[in-house]
Amino acid sequence: MGYRIVDLDTVSPSDGRPCEMRALGTAAELSNVAINRFRAEPGEQLPLAYHYHEEQEEAFYVLSGTLSVETPEGTYEIEADGLFAVDPESPQRAYNPDDADEDVVVLAIGAPAVDGDAVAYDPE
Template identity: 60%
Template sequence: MGYQVLDPEAIDPTPDRPCVHRAVGDAAGLSELAINVYEADPGEQLPLAYHYHDEQEEAFYVLEGELAVETPEREYSVDAGELFVADPESPHRAHNPDDAAAAVRVLAIGAPPVEDDAHPYEPER
């Protein structure tokens, strides 16, 4: 058996990201689940790009603020205490809009954590 208690704030942010990203699952040594904490100021996006996954299910639980999630069909507004879920092969871009009043803090969970599973998505304009 094994147990851990981690403080996400004690995990160094991942360099070269569009916002503050802490890889909590990596720090915990998880192999079956990806867990990340994001903190995005107004105008910042969470993932590196508008994207979709082949196999991974992805969920964003908003801890603080309001998250905007762009999809090909519409843009969702996700308030603190709400959960946004993206099924595999469902393009999405999570971000904090330029005109947001405050930063957003999000717990992102994905499973399975498949390597090379994220693909850029170019929306038709």
């Protein structure tokens, strides 16, 4: 058996991200699921690029603010306490619009926790 408690304040933000991202799954030493907490100011996006995952399912649970998610089918707006689920091979770009009144805080969960399955997507 194994148990771990992760205090958000002890997890440093990841470098090189377009917004604040804290890798909670890594801090908890989880191997089958990725859990990241994002805080995006107005005008910031969560991912490094518009993309899709080859294997990973993703779920974005909005803790506060409103998250916008651009897809080839249109843009979705998810308010606090809303969940947006993304199937593998479904392009998306999650962001906080430039004209937002506040930061958006999101808990992102992905499974399986795989490296290198994110593929850049060009909406053009």
